[in-house]
Amino acid sequence: MLYNGLIRVLYYMKILVTGCAGFIGYHLCNNLINNKKIKTLIGIDNLNNYYDINLKKDRLKLLSNSKFIFKKIDICNELSLTNLFSKYKFDIVINLAAQAGVRTSITNPEIYYSSNIDGFFNILNLSRKYKVKKFFYASTSSIYGDASKFPIKESFDTNKPLSFYAATKKTNEIMAYSYSEIYKIKTIALRFFTVYGPYGRPDMAIYKFTKNILSNRVLEVYNNGKHSRDFTYIDDVINNVVKLIFKNKKNSKLFEYYNVASGKKIGLMQLIKLLEKKLNKKAKLKYLKKQKGDVFSTHASNNKLIRITNNKVSTNISFGLDKYIKWFKNYEQ
């Protein structure tokens, strides 16, 4: 009996990934569909047009597999979500659906409020009602605001978000904390640091820079090129998140949070020089001042994550960019 129960937990897991047509969601599902421990993988996404919807559709096409079921559902639609949770009784939920991007949150905060606060609440609350074993959700490096000490540790201050996007993610962590405290639900925040790789988001610097260098267009260089970022390769992100999903540590905390980062910082100008070299083309640059909402630097400690997963975060930027450019040339040109 006990043995059968154990087999069920280990080998017949039902997992929900929200935002599955997005960059990180696609890569996570692509890894999970090949995992023998999973019986059913449900992915939902509202396929919004924040960026080219064809990229989302192309990612979904690559996920066609008998184990994977896609449903076009908005996380703000409580009724559809209730039907889904009641039908599948998920063991694990990973909420990646959100309105991403710092800059748009300054011009259009409303959409951030609905997807990132209302939508997030629906997923969190249904995870409680349907007794999900682990609830993972995407947080962000932006919640640290303009950090003054580096590398950034999880214990650093997260009370001064510089953008409304960051404010919504901080709110998610507070909501999750209260649910962990009150209802004893296991919640894990994944504080992603500038994730890049094949099928990456077109609104992010690496995509825009690659595209503009190749097509001889001007690159807008914010903060006069003085930014630096902890660029984290997608495979490192996914390998570590998957390890967290299957890790069953005794006495682990109900409310957890991890920096998901490479642990190395790259200057904006260093990134541009690397791209110029790899693309064998000189970039045309237009220097602009620091934009509202942007932080100067992100550079994290990933020690807490690595201690738990025993995984390396080892992809260096040069190797990661090679993989990215190979994909970009094949897909976009």
Ligand SMILES: NC(=O)c1ccc[n+]([C@@H]2O[C@H](COP(=O)([O-])OP(=O)(O)OC[C@H]3O[C@@H](n4cnc5c(N)ncnc54)[C@H](O)[C@@H]3O)[C@@H](O)[C@H]2O)c1
């Ligand atoms: N990529 C990064 O560097 C990064 C860094 C920090 C945090 N994050 C967070 O990680 C998560 C995934 O990011 P990503 O880069 O894959 O972004 P993405 O925009 O590619 O993916 C998000 C997906 O969620 C979907 N979505 C948005 N609102 C929805 C709603 N209301 N209902 C259903 N689906 C909805 C979108 O259509 C999209 O496919 C997001 O929560 C983002 O805020 C990403």
